[in-house]
Amino acid sequence: MNLRTADREAVPEMPNRLGIQGIEFIEYATNRPQALGQVLESMGFRPIARHRSREVTLYRQGGMNLVVNANPDDARVSATADGQAEISAVAFRVQDALKAHTRCIDLGAWSVASHAQAMELHIPAIHGPGGTRYYFVDRWQEFSIYDIDFKPIPTVDQHPMAVADMSYFGVVQYIGASRSEDWLAYYEHMFDFSVIPDEERFGILPKGKLMKSPCGQFLWQLIEPDPWMEVDDSPESLKRIGFGVKDVAQAVKTLKANGVEFVESKELHPEDRGALTRSALGSVSFELVHQST
Template identity: 85%
Template structure:
């Protein structure tokens, strides 16, 4: 007897009720935009546009957009400690931003009031961990949000190639002790993220719980404090670090070192085929390379 193969329609797919299709941009808040800009340029990003009415700069390489928010009227900027940059927002690409935002509010999320001025685009958002936000963007194909709110920097290539083919791989979030179950439930409930088994690891940092986005294009890592820490906490629950996917970690490390980027090298942690971690600069900014 021959068993018939199931039709493609019979194969269950991961639920993706918000229509998430990747990361549109990641935002840093800082009162030291020039210093952070130099760090980003060392990582291969290039400033390509400036906001029309606020002190906000768009950096880009390849398919990655990164926003530096230095608007002094933004509480996330004025609230930074000693000028240390913080990841203040992650924007998800979705099929319908209003529907995604409305669904999150129905699930219990706290909405962020719009601060868009006249002729500016309103990007719906909800509150994330700490002071951060999650934005929903549906203008990322034929038209983009940057076409309206940003002015291109003259003579600058608007689409610089990615250094060593880097792309967004994921985000690392620090959480409080014993809070993994709460945050796993939150991301499953709110965004349809799916937990990855503990034995399935990426990069060189073994800590934390991993989750995959419903579109399968990026990961989310939740890291609790080490049990030996007296305070029982590694700081506020916050978005801590960006992970970049590369096809050749060694090549990427070599290229970034040529740009002046330094990497953590010790007996416990050093660049290898699976990944590498940059040394923290400006007190809080570090990046992780992961073999994809």
């Protein structure tokens, strides 16, 4: 046995019992879809398709899909206040959606009842924090979920290029005070996420705890309220999307030309490691994070 083989065997492979292979889509709920659409388009996303039976629009750039859910019959939409938009779901790509869903239910997750209508796909899901959902999608290669439920917008490029080669880097979740250990255990137990050491940091907002997906394609950040903050009874929530870029400065320059504003203060400003957009619609912001590969 040579040294290289020994080294390889000494590092156990991360378990990935759900067969997670990245993020298929992230969904926003809002009762102001046009306003949110303008924000997304300034970030480089383009509307490419509309749902056949609901007020839902699919946006895309590069390998990223964003769904804007403005269906008035959806409780998550009616719960949005003052025209704000909230991240309402994350869909994980998995090898087998039914098996992944069944395993999560066996581990104690709560299933989301299906509201699929005739000729629509049933996408299995479990409940997440603050009324959000985690979907499991196994149709994301040659045949996708959008082929059935969505109608392409005529004359629109179905595969627009990503601005500055942006890709999904991770999701930021706000949690309650002293709840980090509970959520770390949840993601490790339910999805086989693994904790990243505190000394390993990314971007310009190094707060909280970081976890890596078992496929290694995205991160999950858990942030408790600061000790000096007055903690209200607002529910825990998925707060922000992080986009990986190779050149933060160039990405900031390109997005500024699109009208995107960035937070610039003594404590927080765009730099080589990352940048944060100013909040739009009261709740929507994005983080750019330097990603070398």
